[in-house]
Amino acid sequence: MGKPVDPARRRADLAEAVLRIVHRDGVAKVSVRNVAKEAGLVQGSVRHYFASQHDLLAFSLQVAGERIRGRMGAIDPGPDLRAAVEQAVLNVLPLDEDRRAESEVWLAFTGAALSDPRLREVNDSSFDGLRELSAMLVTGLAEAGLVPSTVDVEFEADRLHALLDGLAVHGVTRPERMTAERMTAVITRHLDELCRQPR
Numbered sequence: 001m002g003k004p005v006d007p008a009r010r011r012a013d014l015a016e017a018v019l020r021i022v023h024r025d026g027v028a029k030v031s032v033r034n035v036a037k038e039a040g041l042v043q044g045s046v047r048h049y050f051a052s053q054h055d056l057l058a059f060s061l062q063v064a065g066e067r068i069r070g071r072m073g074a075i076d077p078g079p080d081l082r083a084a085v086e087q088a089v090l091n092v093l094p095l096d097e098d099r100r101a102e103s104e105v106w107l108a109f110t111g112a113a114l115s116d117p118r119l120r121e122v123n124d125s126s127f128d129g130l131r132e133l134s135a136m137l138v139t140g141l142a143e144a145g146l147v148p149s150t151v152d153v154e155f156e157a158d159r160l161h162a163l164l165d166g167l168a169v170h171g172v173t174r175p176e177r178m179t180a181e182r183m184t185a186v187i188t189r190h191l192d193e194l195c196r197q198p199r
Contacts, residue, residue, distance in 0.1 A: 011049050011059065014039055018060035023101035027108035030057060058122040061109050064102040065129060068092055072133075081144050082195055085137045089187050092130065092164055094171040095180040103168045134161040138194075146195045156194060163190060 017038040021029050030053055036043045050056045071091045077084040094103035106126060113123035135157035141147050147156075167186060170178035 007049070010045075012063060014041075014046060014049060014056065015060040015063035018056050019064065019101050019105055022060070022105045022108050027057070027105075027112055032056070054116070054118050057109060057112070057119065060105060061122055061126060064105050065126060067098070067102060081140060082146055082191065085141060086187060086191055088133070088137060089160070089164065089191070090184060092133070093167055093180075093183050093187070094175075095183065100172065100175075103172050107169060107172050130164060131157065131161045134158075134164065141195065151194075160190070163187075 014035060017035050018030055021034055021038055025034075032043050032046045032050070032053065035056060036046045039046070046056075050059065068091060072088055075084055075087050075091075091099075094100035109119060109126070110123055113119040135153070138147075138153050138156045138160060142149070142151060142153050163186070167178065167183045171180075171183055
């Protein structure tokens with residue numbers, strides 16, 4: 001008798017296989033057959049957990065989001081809130097191979113959602129999550145008195161959100177131009193300017 005399979009672990013392993021395929025070959029190559037091959041399983045095993053390519057992609061985007069939230073949870077805010085906010089912001093950008101794969105999945109998923117209404121809900125949830133994170137971080141800086149009380153927190157949250165989306169797109173599509181160092185410098189300057197506004 002074989003060792004019992006942990007369904008949650010198997011689903012997570014399959015999501016990781018999807019992330020690898022998207023990173024290496026693009027979202028168009030995500031299929032039950034290719035995911036089974038990547039994970040070293042038979043197609044029936046994949047279908048047992050995911051009925052369709054849509055389900056595989058949606059779960060994989062959720063796993064990428066959980067990775068990001070896990071990194072966020074490991075940040076110690078300590079006495080320097082400004083530095084902690086910068087660290088949190090950098091966690092969502094493609095600064096290394098793992099984060100690049102997450103950003104590639106997000107970008108591929110966003111493109112696919114434009115023409116597939118079934119993917120739009122999951123994509124909207126991802127969008128809303130990053131917007132909420134941006135608002136939480138800017139609000140935290142404002143409540144700590146690190147930005148002036150006259151700052152429009154909602155506007156600054158939108159600005160940070162747009163900056164993160166833009167940097168992620170550039171980091172994935174033009175990595176030779178938008179390097180990890182350049183993205184970090186852009187974020188550092190943005191937060192410095194936000195916190196330096198006249199009080």
